[in-house]
Amino acid sequence: MRSARRGAPAALRLPAPLVPSLGLLLLRLLWCPHSARGDCGFPPDMPNATVLLENRTIFPEGTVVGYHCNPGFVKIIGKVNVVHCLENGQWTTPEVFCQRSCGTTPRVPYAHKKDIYIPVSYHPVGFVVEYECNPGFARNHSISGNVTCLEDYTWSKSEIFCYKKSCPDPGKIENGHINIPTDILFTSQIYFSCDPGYKLVGVNSTYCDYEGDDMIWENPFPVCQEIPTTTQKPSTTDVPSTRTQSTTQKTSSVDVTVTQNQIVFTRQSTSKGSGFLTAGVPVIASGHTFMTLTVLFMMLVATGYLT
Ligand SMILES: *[C@@H]1O[C@H](CO)[C@@H](O)[C@H](O)[C@H]1NC(C)=O
Ligand SMILES: *[C@@H]1O[C@H](CO)[C@@H](O)[C@H](O)[C@H]1NC(C)=O
Numbered sequence: 471m472r473s474a475r476r477g478a479p480a481a482l483r484l485p486a487p488l489v490p491s492l493g494l495l496l497l498r499l500l501w502c503p504h505s506a507r508g509d510c511g512f513p514p515d516m517p518n519a520t521v522l523l524e525n526r527t528i529f530p531e532g533t534v535v536g537y538h539c540n541p542g543f544v545k546i547i548g549k550v551n552v553v554h555c556l557e558n559g560q561w562t563t564p565e566v567f568c569q570r571s572c573g574t575t576p577r578v579p580y581a582h583k584k585d586i587y588i589p590v591s592y593h594p595v596g597f598v599v600e601y602e603c604n605p606g607f608a609r610n611h612s613i614s615g616n617v618t619c620l621e622d623y624t625w626s627k628s629e630i631f632c633y634k635k636s637c638p639d640p641g642k643i644e645n646g647h648i649n650i651p652t653d654i655l656f657t658s659q660i661y662f663s664c665d666p667g668y669k670l671v672g673v674n675s676t677y678c679d680y681e682g683d684d685m686i687w688e689n690p691f692p693v694c695q696e697i698p699t700t701t702q703k704p705s706t707t708d709v710p711s712t713r714t715q716s717t718t719q720k721t722s723s724v725d726v727t728v729t730q731n732q733i734v735f736t737r738q739s740t741s742k743g744s745g746f747l748t749a750g751v752p753v754i755a756s757g758h759t760f761m762t763l764t765v766l767f768m769m770l771v772a773t774g775y776l777t
């Protein structure tokens with residue numbers, strides 16, 4: 471190395487006493503090691519490329535300078551697009567690294583180029599790039615999904631060859647309505663509402679999405695549930711409210727009648743029961759029965775039956 475050859479005698483010329491001077495020299499060698507040496511000069515022109523100077527004005531040994539390819543050219547994979555300043559003050563001479571090519575592939579609506587083309591940047595004349603539809607879209611087979619690099623290094627026109635897939639017909643919801651503002655194609659939204667007297671249980675809208683290759687409505691459809699009237703118990707929600715009411719009224723009137731019958735019947739039953747009890751069971755059922763028994767006893771005594 472030239473620096474070693476030059477640095478060694480300089481250090482030898484300054485013996486022990488001046489340590490700070492030696493330090494300065496070392497600093498100078500480390501920080502500005504090339505300033506005293508040869509310079510490669512301005513980097514060479516490379517075909518169809520522009521040098522990236524990065525504000526450099528001097529190009530000492532070891533300097534590396536890069537290039538980028540001019541518009542309409544791309545770097546050839548495997549070739550180097552830099553030059554090095556060598557010890558002899560000469561730049562390295564790389565192989566041609568920029569080649570005429572169509573530029574970046576065009577954007578095709580609702581489609582993307584197939585994965586195998588993603589790392590490819592060199593597109594010579596006649597090069598074909600194949601596209602495929604994005605998820606949720608289907609290919610129109612009557613239109614080509616390819617673009618080709620033309621003689622003038624532009625891409626052939628890319629037509630829209632993908633169209634939105636359709637979701638299944640949403641049909642109807644019971645006691646409600648489905649509003650379709652646009653269509654039932656991929657990404658379209660539909661809205662749910664319920665008839666008066668019914669409330670929505672679930673989402674009030676959903677949209678058309680893809681699931682793998684299938685088209686689906688993103689959310690489960692809601693149901694329209696009858697809103698129960700506030701005065702009634704919610705145990706018979708699937709019976710219309712008018713019927714519920716009449717049944718209850720009928721039941722309650724029957725109840726009242728039955729209750730009254732039971733009261734009457736209970737009184738009759740009590741008197742019958744007390745009559746039955748006179749046949750020798752020593753239980754006094756009521757004051758009325760006791761009086762009857764007393765009178766009967768006295769009559770029997772008076773007539774001489776019991777002596
Ligand atoms: C590409 O470089 C070559 C060689 O330097 C030159 O002859 C040619 O004109 C260049 N092409 C363009 C389009 O600049
Ligand atoms: C070159 O210098 C300009 C102006 O001083 C500065 O804005 C720019 O960032 C520099 N570029 C590089 C690559 O250092």
Ligand SMILES: *[C@@H]1O[C@H](CO)[C@@H](O)[C@H](O)[C@H]1NC(C)=O
Nearest residue numbers: 609610611612613631632633
């Ligand atoms: C496919 O493309 C042809 C030609 O442009 C067009 O007439 C046809 O309607 C398209 N089909 C679909 C399903 O988009």
Ligand SMILES: *[C@@H]1O[C@H](CO)[C@@H](O)[C@H](O)[C@H]1NC(C)=O
Nearest residue numbers: 598599600613614615616617
């Ligand atoms: C698109 O490219 C593929 C692969 O190169 C080819 O098989 C197909 O025929 C091309 N289609 C058209 C319309 O050029």
Ligand SMILES: *[C@@H]1O[C@H](CO)[C@@H](O)[C@H](O)[C@H]1NC(C)=O
Nearest residue numbers: 661662663670672673674675
């Ligand atoms: C739908 O539900 C959301 C909340 O889930 C609510 O913010 C929005 O207002 C509702 N839209 C309609 C039309 O009811």
